[in-house]
Amino acid sequence: MYEAHSDTQAVVVIIDILRATSSICTAFANGVSEIIPVATVEEARALKEKGYLLAAERDGYLLDFADFGNSPFNFTPEKVRGKTVAYSTTNGTGIMKMASDCHAVVIGSYLNFSALCSWLEQQQRKVIIICAGWKKRFNLEDTLCAGAIAERLLEGGRFTTACDSVHAAVDLWHLAKDDIIGYIEKAAQRSRLRDKGLDDCIGYCHTFDVTAIIPVLRNERLVTL
């Protein structure tokens, strides 16, 4: 899937439900001004030293010089309103940079689902949904959200697909949608978060339409569309 990133005419939606893109949507809903995605620990440290608020984890563990970690619950209005936050994650950040040649790179999650789908329908463009996955591997929770978005777009009648992964994602979404939380019990990331005591946000991260904000990448920073 990854070579598709270089389509300069396409809109790219990045999905990392547990937890990067859910946290980014939450941060904007709570008034963050900008988010600077950072790919490396060194970059994260440099931005912290420049005075930015830093959210930074590696494999679910807080970096010791960070202000807070990756849970959406950390991005409270009190902490982030009007601020620029540097944000480092294991998966999502690198993908944003990889996709940055495309026409637009936006952030998707259940939290901004309907607003995102409506906006995508208004674009006269190919849509590429990139699931962040885990260490370059497939994961269930991102695939389900991709399937939900694809189903919505295909139902609208303006989109078609010849991509087997879209069909598979839609079919998995159909299987899971009546009990998403139950379905992702078998997801590896579900177990990882539980093992680290980081699973309090699972329900929240699968809540539809908490915000209508669509974060978009501009000049290597995330801002509101």
Place this chain on the structure above:
Amino acid sequence: MYEAHSDTQAVVVIIDILRATSSICTAFANGVSEIIPVATVEEARALKEKGYLLAAERDGYLLDFADFGNSPFNFTPEKVRGKTVAYSTTNGTGIMKMASDCHAVVIGSYLNFSALCSWLEQQQRKVIIICAGWKKRFNLEDTLCAGAIAERLLEGGRFTTACDSVHAAVDLWHLAKDDIIGYIEKAAQRSRLRDKGLDDCIGYCHTFDVTAIIPVLRNERLVTL
């Protein structure tokens, strides 16, 4: 998934249902002595010039110096019994070479399904199922067969998985298994084969247990286990 190939303790099953691994299983069922997988057109030509029978396509089109193409129906007893056949395909061959550091590399399809699953159950080893896919992308038809194998192994109780792609494959298999041919109508490869008039083998390639032979890679050649 592809970095997993380097697990020297694992048994790797390669699946390319439409049509490479179905054709390879058919060739052995019909008495082929050895198959030499070749990755490039140049290699294919060199082996043809050495006198080997050559089955070779690129993107579904017969190479002009080949003896026949990739359809399993080409590998008749009359043509292949007792022969060594050089075999070049778009996807499968490269993967076989990539996985060749593993403990064993075997060829899977519906055609040798039960024999393959029984043999895998007897090994005390990790099993990696590699779907050849299409130009490094996910496809439905290989994923379904992987799901069928995984379901059988997991039901047997000797195997567990913490791999989201296995769960997804098993769930897709459950969705498809009562009407596999109907389900893969939406697969891109289904359309490609139809467009090229190469889809007469679809039903055959989804037939269980035509043979009990398990082709295995030894010294860069496929032989019977």
